[in-house]
Amino acid sequence: MSFICCSYESTSSSGTTWTVVTPITxxxxxxxxxxxxxxxxxxxxxxxxxxxxxxxAIRSSTRPLKRFIVMDEVVYxxxxxxxxxxxxxxxxxxxxxxxxxxxxxxxxxxALKILEEVHQFGIDRRTxxxxxxxxxxxxxxxxxxxxxxxxxxxxxxxxxxxxxYIDASVGAKTGVNFANCKNKLGTYIxxxxxxxxxxxxxxxxxxxxxxGLAEMLKMALMKHRGLFELLETQGQFLLDSKFxxxxxxxxxxxxxxxxxxxxxxxxxxxxxxxxxWEDDLDRLVDFGHLISPxxxxxxxxxxxxxxxxxxxxAYMVYVACExxxxxxxxKFRIVCCMLGLELPVWHQDCTFALVQKSxxxxxxxxxxxxxxxxxxxxxxxxxxxxxxxxxxxxxxxKWCDELSTxxxx
Amino acid sequence: MSHxxxxxxxxxxxxxxxxxxxxxxxxxxxxADSERIEGQLSDAKIYESASEDGVTWTVVSPIVFTYRVIxxxxxxxxxxxxxxxxxxxxxxxxxxxxxxxxxxxxxVVIDETVNxxxxxxxxxxxxxRxxxxxxxxxxxxxxxxxxxxVTKILEEVHKFGIDRRTxxxxxxxxxxxxxxxxxxxxxxxxxxxxxxxxxxxxxYIDASVGAKTGVNFANCKNKLGSYIxxxxxxxxxxxxxxxxxxxxxxGMAEMLKMALMKHRQLFELLEKEGRHLLDSSxxxxxxxxxxxxxDAASxxxxxxxxxxxxxxxxxxWEDDLDRLVDFGHIISPxxxxxxxxxxxxxxxxxxxxAFMVYVAHExxxxxxxxxxxxxxxxxxxxxxxxxxxxxxxxVLKSIAERLKxxxxxxxxxxxxxxxxxxIFNDTEESTVCxxxxxxxxxxxxxxxxxx
Numbered sequence: 001m002s003f004i005c006c007s008y009e010s011t012s013s014s015g016t017t018w019t020v021v022t023p024i025t026x027x028x029x030x031x032x033x034x035x036x037x038x039x040x041x042x043x044x045x046x047x048x049x050x051x052x053x054x055x056x057a058i059r060s061s062t063r064p065l066k067r068f069i070v071m072d073e074v075v076y077x078x079x080x081x082x083x084x085x086x087x088x089x090x091x092x093x094x095x096x097x098x099x100x101x102x103x104x105x106x107x108x109x110x111a112l113k114i115l116e117e118v119h120q121f122g123i124d125r126r127t128x129x130x131x132x133x134x135x136x137x138x139x140x141x142x143x144x145x146x147x148x149x150x151x152x153x154x155x156x157x158x159x160x161x162x163x164x165y166i167d168a169s170v171g172a173k174t175g176v177n178f179a180n181c182k183n184k185l186g187t188y189i190x191x192x193x194x195x196x197x198x199x200x201x202x203x204x205x206x207x208x209x210x211x212g213l214a215e216m217l218k219m220a221l222m223k224h225r226g227l228f229e230l231l232e233t234q235g236q237f238l239l240d241s242k243f244x245x246x247x248x249x250x251x252x253x254x255x256x257x258x259x260x261x262x263x264x265x266x267x268x269x270x271x272x273x274x275x276x277w278e279d280d281l282d283r284l285v286d287f288g289h290l291i292s293p294x295x296x297x298x299x300x301x302x303x304x305x306x307x308x309x310x311x312x313x314a315y316m317v318y319v320a321c322e323x324x325x326x327x328x329x330x331k332f333r334i335v336c337c338m339l340g341l342e343l344p345v346w347h348q349d350c351t352f353a354l355v356q357k358s359x360x361x362x363x364x365x366x367x368x369x370x371x372x373x374x375x376x377x378x379x380x381x382x383x384x385x386x387x388x389x390x391x392x393x394x395x396x397x398k399w400c401d402e403l404s405t406x407x408x409x
Numbered sequence: 410m411s412h413x414x415x416x417x418x419x420x421x422x423x424x425x426x427x428x429x430x431x432x433x434x435x436x437x438x439x440x441a442d443s444e445r446i447e448g449q450l451s452d453a454k455i456y457e458s459a460s461e462d463g464v465t466w467t468v469v470s471p472i473v474f475t476y477r478v479i480x481x482x483x484x485x486x487x488x489x490x491x492x493x494x495x496x497x498x499x500x501x502x503x504x505x506x507x508x509x510x511x512x513x514x515x516x517v518v519i520d521e522t523v524n525x526x527x528x529x530x531x532x533x534x535x536x537x538r539x540x541x542x543x544x545x546x547x548x549x550x551x552x553x554x555x556x557x558x559v560t561k562i563l564e565e566v567h568k569f570g571i572d573r574r575t576x577x578x579x580x581x582x583x584x585x586x587x588x589x590x591x592x593x594x595x596x597x598x599x600x601x602x603x604x605x606x607x608x609x610x611x612x613y614i615d616a617s618v619g620a621k622t623g624v625n626f627a628n629c630k631n632k633l634g635s636y637i638x639x640x641x642x643x644x645x646x647x648x649x650x651x652x653x654x655x656x657x658x659x660g661m662a663e664m665l666k667m668a669l670m671k672h673r674q675l676f677e678l679l680e681k682e683g684r685h686l687l688d689s690s691x692x693x694x695x696x697x698x699x700x701x702x703x704d705a706a707s708x709x710x711x712x713x714x715x716x717x718x719x720x721x722x723x724x725x726w727e728d729d730l731d732r733l734v735d736f737g738h739i740i741s742p743x744x745x746x747x748x749x750x751x752x753x754x755x756x757x758x759x760x761x762x763a764f765m766v767y768v769a770h771e772x773x774x775x776x777x778x779x780x781x782x783x784x785x786x787x788x789x790x791x792x793x794x795x796x797x798x799x800x801x802x803x804v805l806k807s808i809a810e811r812l813k814x815x816x817x818x819x820x821x822x823x824x825x826x827x828x829x830x831x832i833f834n835d836t837e838e839s840t841v842c843x844x845x846x847x848x849x850x851x852x853x854x855x856x857x858x859x860x
Contacts (some may be wrong), residue, residue, distance in 0.1 A: 018714070
């Protein structure tokens with residue numbers, strides 16, 4: 001499906017110009033599963049294989065499989081022995097590498113550390129994917145390391161936080177921080193598969209569940225009214241039950257945890273799949289990500305990613321209201337929803353100067369347009385390039401005025 | 410195309426295919442039989458299936474890479490647009506840029522040696538064009554080809570500041586320079602456009618026309634990298650004037666590789682004119698306009714690039730590990746790294762190829778005469794055809810590594826005639842040993858001493 005166009009420059013004698021046009025197709029699977037670490041469940045080892053013949057061949061072979069696994073340290077403390085039990089029971093030759101995958105450590109150094117270990121262990125070029133088990137930071141770093149090794153090494157994501165379950169696991173981005181900027185280096189190489197087992201979320205602290213809910217809310221505000229209403233009414237329930245409800249099939253269609261995660265993933269995939277390499281810089285999923293990178297890095301580690309995102313979104317909701325895109329009532333409902341999800345809606349370090357700087361960086365970073373996603377109703381949005389400073393400032397004042405106390409006045 | 414059969418497994422019965430349509434700022438999925446929403450249709454698709462454990466989504470997303478390989482003259486002449494705009498094929502985009510009064514910015518990574526020779530010309534070009542520029546000279550040698558150098562480039566790029574999409578990083582130098590800069594550019598903001606300006610013959614026909622970028626790691630060649638092509642490779646032959654003779658031979662090894670693998674005419678051209686090309690540094694240009702594309706220098710370069718592009722473009726990300734362009738690259742990586750910096754890349758490649766020609770002859774694919782012709786051709790190009798550090802041990806180790814690295818198959822390209830080749834997986838150890846013995850017997854006394 002690729003071809004070379006060859007054209008001779010007839011007017012000048014300087015030579016030939018060839019234009020190469022090559023499509024590369026990325027295929028990846030996002031699979032919801034239960035009991036991922038139960039030795040009778042194939043998924044962790046074989047779930048990425050789509051070809052039934054290949055699958056059969058491996059299942060009937062006696063040759064032991066080999067796997068290199070990177071786990072977040074904290075996750076390792078909780079699930080490390082289950083993981084090794086699984087691998088032992090399946091007679092896999094393995095190496096499990098626990099690492100402190102925090103935002104502050106999210107650097108090229110850590111990626112290189114992983115690469116040294118992978119290289120020492122030795123894996124097949126194509127058939128022994130590296131497995132990452134942890135939150136977004138872990139998945140991002142391992143993804144980058146895998147992208148670099150032999151120029152492309154397949155890898156698998158197993159998200160263990162709510163945030164990574166619905167966000168980091170479904171896209172192609174990998175990355176590390178650089179020069180104090182979030183995700184300045186990375187690739188757009190998707191994993192071969194992401195395996196989503198909701199039961200990991202039961203050991204997540206409440207604060208981190210809220211953290212993940214912020215990204216869910218983002219998708220809801222941008223494009224799914226139904227999801228928004230579900231979060232409005234069931235937010236507390238989801239927090240209290242840690243997304244462990246509805247693990248039985250019959251409940252799937254109405255259980256809030258099943259429905260919300262499914263819709264969050266679907267909406268995210270809808271937005272990411274057609275724009276995997278960000279050819280188009282107009283992206284609804286950037287909502288909550290214009291100001292939060294600056295804020296998050298400034299007060300690191302005071303705010304979790306989703307918390308920073310929510311503060312950004314809360315402010316932008318005020319901007320939308322100021323521009324007449326949202327009614328007061330809608331604004332109120334959104335902020336109440338956020339508070340119900342126990343997310344911060346304001347922060348003292350989010351000064352107007354920080355807002356201005358972020359938007360200036362955004363302009364630079366996005367080809368001279370601010371490309372600001374703003375809600376235009378509950379569950380719909382548009383991208384704007386013309387928000388003037390006056391509007392931003394008025395919105396800022398109102399935002400501080402109404403929310404700086406931490407609750408709605 | 411029955412995509413559904415590929416992705417279904419025993420546990421699920423039904424796969425739904427979704428198209429993706431863009432309307433009202435958002436992407437929506439729709440099934441094939443639903444009422445079509447008006448809007449832009451994506452080439453990407455999502456397949457969904459459900460099992461008792463939950464839902465499985467499969468994303469299929471094609472990404473199109475487009476890049477230009479442009480032969481040009483007087484690249485650093487201020488009146489020549491190519492260095493600034495050569496990568497832009499869209500006339501509207503070009504028009505917009507010309508009308509834009511905003512000052513353009515360019516970040517240039519240049520090999521130290523190349524900088525000594527051409528740095529001032531490069532600076533003069535940008536000054537004359539009113540471009541804000543930063544030139545970063547670096548010692549881009551094989552020994553320095555590491556992530557450390559990549560990080561250095563990134564720090565400087567970040568400090569300088571470039572637009573995310575419209576201000577490509579420019580790399581001027583040999584293969585090592587182009588590889589390192591390409592990797593840095595691939596990583597910055599997850600993708601930053603970059604341009605390759607090769608200044609050696611090797612880079613001209615090899616490193617500039619493919620997608621690979623990379624650095625060495627754990628003492629292994631190119632262990633880390635990416636498959637991101639530049640937006641353009643700008644090929645100005647005049648850089649070769651200042652190239653030492655040894656480096657021209659070096660580049661000709663890769664030319665010869667393509668000739669042996671798939672182009673008899675190119676082989677015969679190198680046989681006949683190789684020495685002359687070497688002596689003239691590929692600068693011979695016919696004075697007769699009609700012959701401009703047919704003089705030996707132009708022709709050999711064009712054929713080398715075309716054959717390389719033919720092999721690389723359909724397999725840009727090496728989905729298929731059977732690659733004719735791997736000829737000369739099975740043993741040479743090990744050899745090259747072992748005695749770094751004694752052998753240049755092309756020299757190591759040629760030694761590998763010379764040995765493999767003996768293997769091909771041992772297997773009855775090449776006649777004695779064909780083998781002789783090839784070795785004589787190599788000698789005339791001043792390339793080494795044997796090396797004392799290329800022991801049988803090293804050969805066997807390299808082959809074992811190849812097996813590991815290539816999904817359990819040898820995938821050994823071997824010439825089956827002059828200008829023809831195939832990939833073989835069944836070369837026996839005894840054949841390798843026999844060929845090795847003959848190779849040493851015939852070549853070790855008469856070979857060039859390595860420097």
